[in-house]
Amino acid sequence: NAGVTQTPKFQVLKTGQSMTLQCAQDMNHEYMSWYRQDPGMGLRLIHYSVGAGITDQGEVPNGYNVSRSTTEDFPLRLLSAAPSQTSVYFCASSYRQVGYEQYFGPGTRLTVT
Amino acid sequence: SQQGEEDPQALSIQEGENATMNCSYKTSINNLQWYRQNSGRGLVHLILIRSNEREKHSGRLRVTLDTSKKSSSLLITASRAADTASYFCATDAGYGNNRLAFGKGNQVVVIP
Numbered sequence: 451n452a453g454v455t456q457t458p459k460f461q462v463l464k465t466g467q468s469m470t471l472q473c474a475q476d477m478n479h480e481y482m483s484w485y486r487q488d489p490g491m492g493l494r495l496i497h498y499s500v501g502a503g504i505t506d507q508g509e510v511p512n513g514y515n516v517s518r519s520t521t522e523d524f525p526l527r528l529l530s531a532a533p534s535q536t537s538v539y540f541c542a543s544s545y546r547q548v549g550y551e552q553y554f555g556p557g558t559r560l561t562v563t
Numbered sequence: 564s565q566q567g568e569e570d571p572q573a574l575s576i577q578e579g580e581n582a583t584m585n586c587s588y589k590t591s592i593n594n595l596q597w598y599r600q601n602s603g604r605g606l607v608h609l610i611l612i613r614s615n616e617r618e619k620h621s622g623r624l625r626v627t628l629d630t631s632k633k634s635s636s637l638l639i640t641a642s643r644a645a646d647t648a649s650y651f652c653a654t655d656a657g658y659g660n661n662r663l664a665f666g667k668g669n670q671v672v673v674i675p
Binding site for chain 1: 593594596598603604605606607608611651653655657660661662663664665666667668
């Protein structure tokens with residue numbers, strides 16, 4: 451199994467551009483989530499999904515959209531990038547809901563200029 | 564919302580010593596998990612302790628949970644250089660609350 455994969459690994463955007471961060475898992479996990487990690491802030495939850503077709507907001511959802519059309523994929527869309535969205539983004543998945551071991555992807559380092 | 568929060572000190576120890584780090588949280592929890600993050604990498608799950616458990620062991624790791632004090636500790640015994648990493652606790656409230664709240668992390672440096 452590849453586990454949780456994320457693409458791209460690095461990305462530089464200009465303010466106002468949009469892009470999609472890709473996340474996929476091959477473990478048939480129901481729960482998937484997106485976090486951003488900033489220095490000194492730990493990980494903050496952006497959006498999560500408890501199954502295909504079901505998404506919900508986390509702690510810092512503004513400026514981001516998600517969809518979950520399949521069990522495997524959970525893309526994160528930045529609608530109009532801002533410098534405040536410069537961060538490292540992690541996707542994670544778990545077997546069922548949040549009270550299980552989370553499997554993390556390798557992360558995407560995003561810089562918005 | 565609940566928030567796992569580690570004591571913010573960075574820890575620097577000699578190889579072979581024990582490393583202890585703490586986590587406190589604000590509201591009732593269902594589970595508490597500890598994760599390790601090596602520099603530039605994703606997080607790796609270490610151990611999960613449920614709210615009705617007080618202590619759990621996994622190899623050189625020992626986790627305790629005190630729900631009356633809303634706190635947990637992670638002990639790494641006989642540390643190795645490879646244990647150099649950041650360690651995060653994460654809590655969930657259960658009961659349909661599907662959010663996992665991470666603390667800010669504790670950086671541990673093990674000197675060979």
